Structures are given as C-alpha cells and as structure tokens.
Amino acid sequence: MLLRLTPDDSAPLHERIASAVRAAIAAGEVGPGERLPATRDLADQLDVNVNTVLRAYRDLRDEGLLELRRGRGATVVGDVDDARLLGHVDRLLAEAARMGLSTDHLLDLVRERAR
Amino acid sequence: MTSNTTSSSAGLARRLVRQGLPVLAAATVVVAAVAWSGDLRAPLVTHWAGDSAGDGTAPVLVFVPVMTLLVLVVGLLLQHMTDRVGHAAAARTVGGLGLGMSLFVAALAVATLDANRGAGDLAVGEVPLPLAGLLVALGLLLVGGLVGAGMTPEPTHAPTLLGTTPTRVEPGEAVVWTGTARPDGWMLVLALGMVLVGVLLLVLVEPFPGLLLVGVAVLLATTLRVRVLVGPGGITVRTGPFGVVRLQVPLARVTGVDALEVDPMAYGGWGVRALPGVRAVVVRAGEGIRVRRSDGPDLVVTVDDARRGAGVLLAHRELVER
Helix, strand or coil: CEEEECCCCCCCHHHHHHHHHHHHHHCCCCCCCCECCCHHHHHHHHCCCHHHHHHHHHHHHHCCCEEEECCCEEEECCCHHHHHHHHHHHHHHHHHHHCCCCHHHHHHHHHHHHC | CHHHHHHHHHHHHHHHHHHHHHHHHHHHHHHHHHHCHHHECCCEEEEECCCCEEEEEECHHHHHHHHHHHHHHHHHHHHHHCCCCCCHHHHHHHHHHHHHHHHHHHHHHHHHHHHCECCCCCCHHHCECCHHHHHHHHHHHHHHHHHHHHHCCCCCCCCCECCCCCCCCCCCCEEEEEEEECCCHHHHHHHHHHHHHHHHHHHHHCHHHHHHHHHHHHHHHHHCCEEEEEECCEEEEEECHHHCEEEEEEHHHEEEEEEEEECHHHHCCCEEEEECCEEEEECCCEEEEEEEECCCCEEEEECCCHHHHHHHHHHHHHHHHC
C-alpha cells in the first residue's frame, strides 16, 4: 500500500494523513480487512507525534472507513466507493472554503442540485 | 592459463581440506572402533557426570554409526551450504563451524572409545573421563574452525536481483509504502499439527509438554507475520507476537537498496536470523528487500511487492542525496 502526503498545504497534519489514507482506499491500494501501519511506526516514518496519526485514524473511523481495536490496530472496513465519495466531498468543501462560501450555503446548493 | 591452473590447484587443495578432512575424521572413528573392538567395554560409557564419573552408556553399534554420521553430516552439509550464503563473512562462519564441529565430534568419539579400552571389568561410575581427549577435541574445534573459515571461498552464488520500481517523490512530499509477506503454507500446517499433537498430549497423556507445544505453535504462528514500512524515515520491520520484534534502518544510514529473490537456506533457514554481515527476517522463499547500511549489517526481509517498496526507499534516499 502506498500513502502519499503532499508537501503543500495549509491543512493540518492529521487531515493530510487522513486524506492520504482515504486516497489509498479510493485507489484500491488497500481494501476491506487489510490493516494499516501501527500508529507508532507511521508516526516515526512521518516524524510526527503518535497522537497526530491516532487523530487521523479516529477521524477515518468516524467516517466509517476504519475500524480501530485495541492491540489490533486499524483495519480498513470502507470500500473504494465510500472513500472516493468522501474524497469528492473533501475537495468540494475545500473549494467552497477557498471561495469564502459558508458550509450552510454549500449544503443549500447541494440540496438544490439534488432536487 | 597459468592463473587458471593455479586457481584450480588451489581449489583442489581447498576441497581436500574442506571435504577430505571430515571424511578422514569419520574414517578415523570407524577404524578406531574396529581396531579396538576386541577390548572395548560393552556397553560403552559415553557420558560423564560433573564429577567426571561415568553416568551414561550406549551400545557400540549405536554409538559408532551415530557419531560417524554426525561427523559427515555436520562437516559436508555445512561446507555444501557455504556457497548459498550470500555474504562472505557468513559463509566463512558456516564453513568454519562445519570443519571445526566435524573434527570436534570425531575427536570426542575417538576419546570416548579410548576411555572404554580395557575397561570391561569396570562399573559405569569407575570409567574415568577422558580429559586429555576432551582438550584435544576442543583444540581441534578451534583449529578446525579457523582453517575451515580461512579455506571457505568467496560465495559465487549471488542472489537474483529483481530491479526496483521507479517512484517519484517530490521534495517535501512524504511517500510511505507498507507491505506484508504470507508465510509458506507448510509452516501453517506445521503450526496446526503442533497444536493438534499438543492438545492430544494435554488431554490424553501429560498436560505440561502439551501446553508447551501449543505455546510454541502459537509463537511460531505469530512470528510468521511480517510487516514492512518504508518512507522518509527509512525502513521498519515488525514481526513476532504482537509485533514485538522491531528492526529499523534510518534513512540517513541507508547506503543501498535492492529487491531480490530470497533463498531461506542462504540465511540459515526461516525466522529472524542474525549472521555476520546480515540480519534477516525470512518467512518464505521469494521476493524481498535488502537494505545496506553504513553503520552495521545488511537487513534482508521477505515481503510481497518488494520492487515497489525498494523503489520508494530508493526515491527518498536519492531525494536526501540531492
């Protein structure tokens, strides 16, 4: 499995880690049932705090992409489609923020289109 | 032409020492047993307690064949293995062990036979420990070890390199690759068989050896998992129960990276291996990554998709060098 953390940007580290994992799932690099690296090992590789990686994993769990269990680490449960859709949503939110659009306004727009 | 003749006669001398000496040693054991067969104690005293009084015996027809076979197997098998070992230092260790142990066992056997000569009337406890023979055997172990190591040729059998998948890493970008290796099927069968026998022992015969066997099987099964992480921090290998075994080479210490075909026998078998010049985590035959480091032994680990993993590490390495 390959994780790419882009050098850019202003986004906080844990979000960059989460989107790298999301992208890996979306690309089919890693699938349901497979395990992600231990938080400590990934933190060592990226030279960040263990809690930063843990926070990224927790966010992904809340999105339904990962399952976290004590001693067993992080297992992927979401599939390619889940991750792709979430990736699109992320990009949409980022674009809206760049344009100075509020989230409420964006949601209105989405509802409008869905009708 | 001249150099060819020289090297082939040197090769012959080497073969005579490395393979001839173990055969000669084995023959010596047999000859001694036959020559002294008239006045050997029966059964032979073959073991001595701490206070140097004999405390164990074996029939001569068991002792001599077993010892002779041991001399031959240790001597010839280990010599045969040296060419499969990919590292010169490790090959010399194996070659030295082969010759040294072979001579050591032969000397012990002859000394044991000698101690039993004319001892037909003595009780087991009265047969004295052949101390001089033991010292000679230890001397042969040392000399044989050194000569065997010195006579071991540079291994010609280089592992097959697989090439690496070129990977692009932008400055400031962090690319992390992770891979695992599935063990050979027969190891799982072995672990399963051990659990089965262990449970049968536990229930039907004796609980303790049964539990021990199950415990070892579980340990074996967990050690079969290996996980490799490659990235801007270098390479991390985790294996063992709950991943307690952790081997790491920081990127700054990495001097070379290859994907290669791993032959378990070249590293002395399956498992976590420490040989001179190389640390290896081998759970199966097949592709793996080899990392050369500036401040210590190479690291070899079996892992699926090794070309890509090696490519990622190489890309980070080149980024640092630039």
